Amino acid sequence: MQQEDQVFLTEEEEEDLFDYAYEKPGSLPGTLSIEEDAQPPEIVLIDYNAKYATRINNLTPEECASYLDTESVSWVDVSGLGSEDILKRLGKVFKLHPLVLEDVVNVPQRPKVEDYQDQLVIITQMAVPKPKGEGFWLEQVSLIVGKYYLLTVQEEPERDCFHPVRRRIRLKQGNIRTKGSDYLAYSLWDAIIDGFFPILESYGEKIENLEDEVLFNPSSQTLGKIYQVKRELLALRRAIWPQRTAINILIRDGSALITDDVLVYLRDCYDHIIQIIDVIETYRELASSLTDVYLSAVSNKMNEVMKLLTVISTIFIPLTFIVGIYGMNFNTEISPWNMPELNWYWGYPLCWLIMLAIASGLIYFFWRKGWFNNSSYYKED
Amino acid sequence: MQQEDQVFLTEEEEEDLFDYAYEKPGSLPGTLSIEEDAQPPEIVLIDYNAKYATRINNLTPEECASYLDTESVSWVDVSGLGSEDILKRLGKVFKLHPLVLEDVVNVPQRPKVEDYQDQLVIITQMAVPKPKGEGFWLEQVSLIVGKYYLLTVQEEPERDCFHPVRRRIRLKQGNIRTKGSDYLAYSLWDAIIDGFFPILESYGEKIENLEDEVLFNPSSQTLGKIYQVKRELLALRRAIWPQRTAINILIRDGSALITDDVLVYLRDCYDHIIQIIDVIETYRELASSLTDVYLSAVSNKMNEVMKLLTVISTIFIPLTFIVGIYGMNFNTEISPWNMPELNWYWGYPLCWLIMLAIASGLIYFFWRKGWFNNSSYYKED
Amino acid sequence: MQQEDQVFLTEEEEEDLFDYAYEKPGSLPGTLSIEEDAQPPEIVLIDYNAKYATRINNLTPEECASYLDTESVSWVDVSGLGSEDILKRLGKVFKLHPLVLEDVVNVPQRPKVEDYQDQLVIITQMAVPKPKGEGFWLEQVSLIVGKYYLLTVQEEPERDCFHPVRRRIRLKQGNIRTKGSDYLAYSLWDAIIDGFFPILESYGEKIENLEDEVLFNPSSQTLGKIYQVKRELLALRRAIWPQRTAINILIRDGSALITDDVLVYLRDCYDHIIQIIDVIETYRELASSLTDVYLSAVSNKMNEVMKLLTVISTIFIPLTFIVGIYGMNFNTEISPWNMPELNWYWGYPLCWLIMLAIASGLIYFFWRKGWFNNSSYYKED
Amino acid sequence: MQQEDQVFLTEEEEEDLFDYAYEKPGSLPGTLSIEEDAQPPEIVLIDYNAKYATRINNLTPEECASYLDTESVSWVDVSGLGSEDILKRLGKVFKLHPLVLEDVVNVPQRPKVEDYQDQLVIITQMAVPKPKGEGFWLEQVSLIVGKYYLLTVQEEPERDCFHPVRRRIRLKQGNIRTKGSDYLAYSLWDAIIDGFFPILESYGEKIENLEDEVLFNPSSQTLGKIYQVKRELLALRRAIWPQRTAINILIRDGSALITDDVLVYLRDCYDHIIQIIDVIETYRELASSLTDVYLSAVSNKMNEVMKLLTVISTIFIPLTFIVGIYGMNFNTEISPWNMPELNWYWGYPLCWLIMLAIASGLIYFFWRKGWFNNSSYYKED
Amino acid sequence: MQQEDQVFLTEEEEEDLFDYAYEKPGSLPGTLSIEEDAQPPEIVLIDYNAKYATRINNLTPEECASYLDTESVSWVDVSGLGSEDILKRLGKVFKLHPLVLEDVVNVPQRPKVEDYQDQLVIITQMAVPKPKGEGFWLEQVSLIVGKYYLLTVQEEPERDCFHPVRRRIRLKQGNIRTKGSDYLAYSLWDAIIDGFFPILESYGEKIENLEDEVLFNPSSQTLGKIYQVKRELLALRRAIWPQRTAINILIRDGSALITDDVLVYLRDCYDHIIQIIDVIETYRELASSLTDVYLSAVSNKMNEVMKLLTVISTIFIPLTFIVGIYGMNFNTEISPWNMPELNWYWGYPLCWLIMLAIASGLIYFFWRKGWFNNSSYYKED
Numbered sequence A, B, C, D, E: 001m002q003q004e005d006q007v008f009l010t011e012e013e014e015e016d017l018f019d020y021a022y023e024k025p026g027s028l029p030g031t032l033s034i035e036e037d038a039q040p041p042e043i044v045l046i047d048y049n050a051k052y053a054t055r056i057n058n059l060t061p062e063e064c065a066s067y068l069d070t071e072s073v074s075w076v077d078v079s080g081l082g083s084e085d086i087l088k089r090l091g092k093v094f095k096l097h098p099l100v101l102e103d104v105v106n107v108p109q110r111p112k113v114e115d116y117q118d119q120l121v122i123i124t125q126m127a128v129p130k131p132k133g134e135g136f137w138l139e140q141v142s143l144i145v146g147k148y149y150l151l152t153v154q155e156e157p158e159r160d161c162f163h164p165v166r167r168r169i170r171l172k173q174g175n176i177r178t179k180g181s182d183y184l185a186y187s188l189w190d191a192i193i194d195g196f197f198p199i200l201e202s203y204g205e206k207i208e209n210l211e212d213e214v215l216f217n218p219s220s221q222t223l224g225k226i227y228q229v230k231r232e233l234l235a236l237r238r239a240i241w242p243q244r245t246a247i248n249i250l251i252r253d254g255s256a257l258i259t260d261d262v263l264v265y266l267r268d269c270y271d272h273i274i275q276i277i278d279v280i281e282t283y284r285e286l287a288s289s290l291t292d293v294y295l296s297a298v299s300n301k302m303n304e305v306m307k308l309l310t311v312i313s314t315i316f317i318p319l320t321f322i323v324g325i326y327g328m329n330f331n332t333e334i335s336p337w338n339m340p341e342l343n344w345y346w347g348y349p350l351c352w353l354i355m356l357a358i359a360s361g362l363i364y365f366f367w368r369k370g371w372f373n374n375s376s377y378y379k380e381d
């Protein structure tokens, strides 16, 4: 049982892969659904321009307000969706449309981009690999881009993939400090997208291992593992595919909030998304083909089993018949026609000769048919 | 037999899943087809504006007429399609095009949106979950949006998912009372769409149970259950897919009867429909993959059976041959070549030794081949 | 053999399902190919306006000429393609382009719409159900719409689905008598399209029966029946799919010969075609899934057979070995080691005890494995 | 071995079905690759207008030059690609772009249309049926349409499908003599397209035969035959599909060299191509479904075999055990418990009675299970 | 083990087929990732115009600078990506956008075309066949087209397919020396594309061999080989497919750096890409169909095995039962009913007669069923 747990996800983990938000049917538009186990929101502000950069932890929504209209870039990062009150106050401070706040809070939504003149709303999914290559967490990250600010909202405070960006701001690496909030949004989205690659890599390895397993050592668990890989690739694809559409629309239609300069960088992101989708589809096709190979391996194994049974039966059943004949109790004294062989001088050796001849003949027949070449190349250990 | 009924739908229920309306070929356009078991229509009027809200039950069509041109929003809700007379009078009062009345009455039509300048006709399908998670009912709901009124026509009076909206009107929740008939139409359509989510959830659980069943306890009923899930997901998809097209056309082309304000809300609906379709397709893919896993599980089970038969046969058939030999009745007295073993002092023990050696050798051979590790992980109980 | 004929179509009928017209390669454009068994054309004229309606049977093509330019609607219905002479004269009277006449006569063509300024050519396929639900006939119907006339050409005089329309003209039902030739063309096309529904219904029933058969009583004929259904649905789809494209082009581009009023009715037709295609695709998917279920049912049946063989063999083969042992003829007198059991007082009962123990052990083993629960739910009768 | 050759194509023939031209990578654009077995080009000129028509065989390219600018239509037909010199001179006379000459000579190219202002280049594939319905040859035919001339280049001089067109020119059938080079190009392309129909017909028959074979008489060769049909249909589709695109582009965009009059005829060609593709796809779907039916027929056959084995084994193994019991040599004299049955008066008949009872019981059991109804409908001969 | 290595790629080789570049998530845009085993870059300059051509090996990036603005075409070919320093200096000399340099260095990227006003960036994949037909290497080649220069960057210095182009420049073959950098870029891309054809050809042969193997000599390795072919075709498709999109965009949108003259040549390239994709898809379909044929061949083989077992068992089991009967030890002296046959004069011959009759009957039965015609056509050797 313990072994199974290593192969298959627990029920809770599975649920997360194909999760989707929904409110009680008929509820008011803008209704926020706070999950019971959601963690309380932490608000962190990073405010910077070319000259300085500062970080303030644990603000209230209202404390953010004064930063929003200053020309420095103000990145307000909210992690945790566990307080309706704070989230509503946040919505008020940032003047979010109720439907936008709903999308931000009722996670997970399908990734998308929506342009509200003075705000650009980007809903994305971040994939964070679990330790020991055991799958990944999906987490919604919402980016609301304003003229001088960027609001990001994450589901969980424990993990994100934004540390390199924070370091670039702190250490003034690259030109992030001289650019606007749109470039910051690009940098974060780029980090999210690049975060899919290490996960893809682990599935590449899994598929290679499965190829070896299917070809050389297929067991009854193999197809379950292939199914699991297919399932997780499906979840990955579901997370990345709509981001492709979103970024494509953004590049095609532009936005007052995105400078041309940053559009070039977004095209680079787009290339990466295409790359990711391409690899996922390739892996899915390989996994599908592996299913066929596995089914044929099972059939071939059964063939081997059947051949063994047939060889043994075909050789020994006729012999058993022969020895049965001379086990009959016909009265040899009553008639010279009743089993005279039993009284022949060479009767028993002759009987053996016949049996050996039959066995040899059959063995030769099977050898000619190629049943003894061990044509399978999977090791039995 | 009783057990089967729990797994499979009755014929009548099945028919409903893939139902479609059709009139006698060649019948006049606008011909109404009243089903025999259709219930008599109940007409309920809810008339409201920001200041007051009133509800009148059991009106005649003609009694609705006076409300239609007043500026308050007049929601005329008709449930039940069992009277051609009332429905025709309704068509007259609301000035419905004969083809529109036909679409409203000859259920189920494919969901769609049609814009007749002064009326916007929306045909939708509502999915209502059955008790105990045993599937769902599909019911056509037609919405005819006028400037100051909304006419909704449902197939059945017993159930709908509009109660939360009625309560919001009664209790003045949200801003429904300050908005027009277009917002009311949106609210109802939103309730219909959100109603698909709890049903989806039950199929998510069914698929998870089937995953466990296929991997750990496949029976000959399993594929029948997978087929049933596929079938019902197909019916769900058929109900929601055209609604996507309909809402998309409405958002893209707009309508004189839909304010821009409400279009934003319809986009939110559209997101939800996409979400639903996405989940349905995901479930369908999972169900398809499960079919492969099941077929391989059946093959693996057969492999186990064959292996057992082969082990037993391969060990005992040669032994039976040997004991057969010494059951032969060759006359040992006539010749020293005739079965002298029978008269050896250690003849019988030697015979056992040989047989034990053969049996051990074969058992070792099968053990080396790995036939004794119980490689299957499905419990046999 | 007779039984087979009931399940499968005769060769001639099969040919008709996937028929297509072709002339000798390189033949002149406009060459008419008259099939040998084509019936002689019957020409019937129905001439009407709001005030009167008259019907004339068995006209010559030339007798039609005088009606064509009068303002009354003149419906010339030609059934039967068995005379090149009459058809060519018809072409001359109606001023048909040689390629149009070719399309009308060399049946079946792919359904399409072509607009020749003063004539609108509509090629459709009519599906007429055979008696006893045994499939359907496909027949090309060509509609040539002129300003004041409609020419229809059918393959066969025996059957069509236009009687309700003729009655509506005769009895002045609806408003057909007050409308033009375009409305008449719509009415006939509508009758043709509605004619697919009863056929679809019979396939719905066939699929339901096949579901029951596959799940509860699969036989070696079952997949042949599923194949037959798939095949006929493919033929139906081939007949209706191009009509969708045709009507869609007509609605999108309009035509000088179709009034806006009638376009609304054509949209209704379009809805019905979409409905039909939708149902056909659904049925095809169900039939495909049923194939999987059937294959697994066959595997499960084989599993049952193998289990029975294995149970019987596994229990009796060891026992037969044991009784074989005590059938050996080792000389018990020569040595106390040679089969002393044969001379024990309780030898035989002990032997039985051992055999019963082995048998019980094995039976218990199989019972624990669940091999005795009749897990299959298909009745064996 | 000889038998195989009748079912499967030889390697050389197979290669031709999926052939494609390619030059040595990096070779100069315009490099001509002459195949070793290519035949020397024959040039035939047919020059005609409404008043006269003349045919000249075996011209040199330069001799054609004087005809090209005269107003009569000059059809220069080149068959055979075996001389680089002649082909290059031809290119010079007709002022072909080097890339056009390359496409014409390095066969087979993908069918396409290219418009070079004063020349319209049409690359097509001609399918010529082999004798005895054994597949078809594919051959590239290139048509270069000029204002007053048409150059056609074929791979092989032995066969083409243009004789009916030549006869129409000679005998002045239809109006080909009064039309221009564009009408001639249409006539030839039409002949090429119509040439696919008889080939399709032979595949229709093959599929019908395979249906019968799969359902009534499946052998281990059957799937190989289905595969062969699929393979050849794939090759046919590959030859016709790009012609659809080509003609569609020509109709949509027009060309200075094609009169409107001829465009109407090209639309007729387009209809035929669509028809051909439609039939090919239908056949491919049928062949795919047949694969499933075949696999299930094989499984059903195995089921029958297993049932026979199981019936025989299940009946006789217990009986053999019983007779084994009474073959044991327990000493009946030492103890009344040792096989007293052997000494009973009715011992032997009783033994038979028991065995008959067991056999009858089992036979009844199998009969109840329906194992004796010969449920398969394939004849064994 | 050694044998396996010949059939399957080593892990390292496999990785290369489905490789994709990715940087550490969150890294700065423009970060270069130099692989450890990358070789140091070699820079070769070929500078030419109609009058002269010169080649300089082993330049530094800075030494290239002076050539770039002269009107002669300067082809700077960089092979090897093993020095961040040199590559960055190269980027500076050629004024590459940081994202372009990233795409050029962080290989492999998805092929694409990007137009930066004064530079046209083309990312392609070159496929180079391995010796002995054992697959192929994929290598990214980036082409940066400037007004008077072309920069190409390859991954590996050991191999490329540009030698014929270099020779054409050196020997002044064709008109390459009179054309600009755009024609040079076309020539190289054309060489890359043409390089796919010989590889395709080897897969064509592999598939033909697999057809023979599947039909005449299927082994348990066969499906592994088919899988391998599918896998490699998938990798080929992944390399060529995006090049189609890239060249298509280039042809459609044009570029200031590509003359109309060269666009005609690019259309020729486009034809070849389409051809390649077409062939790859055809091969993939064939490989898929082969999987079905293989699975049925395995089933048929199992059928043969089962038939043999069944024939032998069915004939000998009843006979063994009979001889068992007369091996029973009923006391014939106690009763005339106890096995009187044993004492008959013709007992033993009669017993043989009965057995022969049974055996003949069964053999006739199997012969009638056609079990002895060796219906399989795969040779057993």
Ligand SMILES: [Mg+2]
Pocket: A010, A011, A012, A014, B208, B209
């Ligand atoms: Mg679960």
Ligand SMILES: [Mg+2]
Pocket: A016, A019, A107, A108
């Ligand atoms: Mg969650």
Ligand SMILES: [Mg+2]
Pocket: A023, A027, A028, A029, A030, B190
């Ligand atoms: Mg909502």
Ligand SMILES: [Mg+2]
Pocket: A079, A139, A154, A155, A156, A157, A158, A159, A160
């Ligand atoms: Mg987080």
Ligand SMILES: [Mg+2]
Pocket: A190, A191, A193, A194, A268, A269, A272
């Ligand atoms: Mg990136």
Ligand SMILES: [Mg+2]
Pocket: A268, A271, E099, E102, E103
């Ligand atoms: Mg990039």
Ligand SMILES: [Mg+2]
Pocket: B009, B010, B011, B014, C208, C211, C212
């Ligand atoms: Mg049912």
Ligand SMILES: [Mg+2]
Pocket: B016, B019, B107, B108
């Ligand atoms: Mg209903």
Ligand SMILES: [Mg+2]
Pocket: B023, B027, B028, B029, B030, C190, C194
């Ligand atoms: Mg109707």
Ligand SMILES: [Mg+2]
Pocket: B079, B139, B154, B155, B156, B157, B158, B159, B160
């Ligand atoms: Mg209701």
Ligand SMILES: [Mg+2]
Pocket: B190, B191, B193, B194, B268, B269, B272
């Ligand atoms: Mg909603």
Ligand SMILES: [Mg+2]
Pocket: A008, A011, B208, B211, B212
């Ligand atoms: Mg689970």
Ligand SMILES: [Mg+2]
Pocket: A099, A102, A103, B268, B271
């Ligand atoms: Mg939303």
Ligand SMILES: [Mg+2]
Pocket: C010, C011, C014, D208, D211, D212
């Ligand atoms: Mg037939």
Ligand SMILES: [Mg+2]
Pocket: C016, C019, C107, C108
């Ligand atoms: Mg016909």
Ligand SMILES: [Mg+2]
Pocket: C023, C027, C028, C029, C030, C031, D190
């Ligand atoms: Mg024709």
